[in-house]
Amino acid sequence: MTDRAQAIADRVETFVRDVVIPYEKDPRFAVHGHGPGEDLVAEMRAKARDAGVLTPHILPDGSHLTQRETAIVLQRSGLSPLGPVAVNTMAPDEGNMYLIGKVATAEQKAHFLAPMIAGEARSAFFMTEPAADGGAGSDPSMMRTTCRPDGNHWVINGRKAFITGACGAKVGIVMAKSEAAESAGGACMFLVDLPDPAIRIERLLDTIDSSMPGGHAVVTIENLRVPADQMLGAAGEGFPYAQVRLSPARLSHCMRWYGAATRAHEIATAYACRREAFGKRLIDHEGVGFMLAENMIDLKQAELMIDWCAGVLDGGSLGTTESSMTKVAVSEALMRVADRCVQVMGGSGVSGDTIVEQVFREIRAFRIYDGPTEVHKWSLAKRIKREHREAMA
Known part of the structure; x- marks a missing residue:
């Protein structure tokens, strides 16, 4: 690991542990069950800016840390569900900043990207559509939202669902299909200023997770x-x-929730080492000690998968197969870790007395977000079949 990344990660961890974690009991967190309130986000980001840890994965010259460097920084930011929000490494903003940085024009970057990097604007990625409409979910080719050219404008119509952060966002990336561009694949992306009266939030969904500002909207x-x-x-x-x-x-999700699972493991370990039952501390009961040992194994395997996939992306590969494998392995491993932490802590583990209960909920949602485990396995199985046919040809 590079010295610069290690130094950034250490500063981020200090900030999250000392400044952000106390906010977990703030009543503005998970307001109405739809994520932290805007005033809380602004307050934490102001402190992150003063501490020099705002948007830490993007350097002052606009360049990004490598994926392997980003991994340790995002892992440290994830030690609290509020950490990525506070230091501006949260989804969907982190992924949107990456895409805009790769594809946008200089003018678009100045208008849309700069305020996002500065932590002054949140964003939303409008791709997923309502299942009831037969729209795009895990299969983007089913997209029903349309766009058509009209003079020097494009006109977009459709419905979107599970749009994270749409409520309160200032920047939107809208994805739609165009018959005019069908020969090139049909899908187009547009950068839009938000709010816009033509984009109406029907409702905010009540979801199992509650750490993302703006919640998830239809x-x-x-x-x-x-x-x-x-x-x-x-x-x-x-x-x-x-x-x-x-x-x-997908990989960034793995990084952030690795940090959250690590924190849950720390809390469960401390509980097991001080709580006594049946004449000895819980850690000395084999059933409990073995669960914490299994956590260590799952966390290390998750860490290695993240590092491996990050190395593939740093090598210039698009990494779709590797990111699918990592998303499956890490999300499932971290779910096991979070579940064991709840179990070790018993009644305390299902209460709001510690952050463990929320980490469990957030990681359960992570197994679905950015592609459910089963979709990634199906994609991998298709590749196995294709490679077998090619080998036999």
């Missing part, structure tokens, strides 16, 4: 007019751009 887009120069990249290239974003974004 949205109607009606005759949204976007200037042609706000198209992100080229017409028809939306699906490849989505992969540019999603592969590292």
